[in-house]
Amino acid sequence: xxxxxxxxxxxxxxxxxxxxxxxxxxxxxxxxxxxxxxxxxxxxxxxxxxxxxxxxxxxxxxxxxxxxxxxxxxxxxxxxxxxxxxxxxxxxxxxxxxxxxxxxxxxxxxxxxxxxxxxxxxxxxxxxxxxxxxxxxxxxxxxxxxxxxxxxxxxxxxxxxxxxxxxxxxxxxxxxxxxxxxxxxxxxxxxxxxxxxxxxxxxxxxxxxxxxxxxxxxxxxxxxxxxxxxxxxxxxxxxxxxxxxxxxxxxxxxxxxxxxxxxxxxxxxxxxxxxxxxxxxxxxxxx
Numbered sequence: 113x114x115x116x117x118x119x120x121x122x123x124x125x126x127x128x129x130x131x132x133x134x135x136x137x138x139x140x141x142x143x144x145x146x147x148x149x150x151x152x153x154x155x156x157x158x159x160x161x162x163x164x165x166x167x168x169x170x171x172x173x174x175x176x177x178x179x180x181x182x183x184x185x186x187x188x189x190x191x192x193x194x195x196x197x198x199x200x201x202x203x204x205x206x207x208x209x210x211x212x213x214x215x216x217x218x219x220x221x222x223x224x225x226x227x228x229x230x231x232x233x234x235x236x237x238x239x240x241x242x243x244x245x246x247x248x249x250x251x252x253x254x255x256x257x258x259x260x261x262x263x264x265x266x267x268x269x270x271x272x273x274x275x276x277x278x279x280x281x282x283x284x285x286x287x288x289x290x291x292x293x294x295x296x297x298x299x300x301x302x303x304x305x306x307x308x309x310x311x312x313x314x315x316x317x318x319x320x321x322x323x324x325x326x327x328x329x330x331x332x333x334x335x336x337x338x339x340x341x342x343x344x345x346x347x348x349x350x351x352x353x354x355x356x357x358x359x360x361x362x363x364x365x366x367x368x369x370x371x372x373x374x375x376x377x378x379x380x381x382x383x384x385x386x387x388x389x390x391x392x393x394x395x396x397x398x399x
Contacts, residue, residue, distance in 0.1 A: 115140055119148040162204040164190065165197070169206050172380065173373075175353035177208045179384045187382075208353070224319045229330035230306040234342045236266040239394055241300035243271060245287065245307050246343035247279060250355055250366045257366040260287040261374075262305070263346050266397070269378050269390035270346070271295060275367055284312040285321050292325050306330040308340050349377070 118138040122131060122145055135142050165181055176184065178198035185192060201207045236242040242265040250257045260283045261273035272291035276283045292299070305327050307313040313331065322329050332339030354373040360366035378390050386393050 113138075115144065116148070119145050123149060158200050158203065161190070161192065161197075162200050162206065164188075165201060166204065166206050169208075172376065173354060173357070174206070175208050175381070180382050183382050183384065183387050223314045223316055224329075225309070225314060226329040226331040228333055228339055229304055229328065230339070232339060232341070234265055236264070238300060239264055239266045239397055240271075240295050240298050240303060241266065243291070243303065243305045244340060244343040245284070245305060245313075246340060246347065247283065247310065247312070248347040248351075249279070250351075250360065250370070252363055252366050253361045254363045257363050257370075258283060259347075259350075259370060260284050261343075261346065262287055262291045263343060264390075264394075265342060267386075267390045267393040268342070268346075268383060269394060270374050273370070273374060275370060277363065279312075281312045281315050281317050285317060288321055288325070288327075301326075302328055304328050304330050306332070306340060306343075308332045308337070308343075309334055350374075 118140050122134045122138065122140075125134065131145065132142060135145055164185070168181070168184060169176060178194060178201050181201065182192070182194040182197045185197065230242065230244070233242075243262050244265060245260070245262045247258055247260045250259065255277060257275055257277060258279045259273060259275050262271045263269070264271050272287055272294060274283055274287045274290060288305070303326070305322060307329070309331060312318060313329070319329075337344060350370075350373060354369055355366075358365075358369055360369050380389055382389055383393075388396070
């Protein structure tokens, strides 16, 4: 009989017979038995913590890595070393998925071109002073759903987004209109809006709309996708944490998934850099 099974028998009958006698009978040491008992207690503690982690992973669509999960646990008053959280998430199979890299695309005919004013300075000292924007797509069995969004570099929140079944200039213009409708009273005097060189952003309609709102366009250099890395970063997060996992079959499902995830992202998803959600950080500035 293996020692583990002997320890189990001793543990089961520990109230009926002296432990020392049973250890002698089974030919195992008392120190080995008590070490086994100690490991049992540790396993019980791991199971309790794993249960809490799994419960929250289910709530956040299994998107939290161990660092973000550690921050959430700290906020709940549950204090553990980050490496302990990682070990338990590995042990119980409750890790988040690994992100996939997004393929870069360069689309369209250029009409209006702008300087790269952002110049990879991906930070802002106040809300609504630096925005980045881009379009991505979600493939379904019914066709493609295009997503246009604007992200604020102050808190990384999604200020506005629009979806459509065609990648048109109006999709971009409607996104800007929605963002300005929501934030107009709080927009900085010199708001920068950074984009890539897609045909929507080089169009005359885009030029006229940004001029009418007093927005200063900024544009990535040709062949430099990292100039708009923060817009691409959000799409990577969205697709890895949500789209690739749920694989929407219809346009309606894709729209619902986008709506739910962006609400979760803005209001509930903790950022490891700030230890706050985007809107919590935004509210702190307003206060």
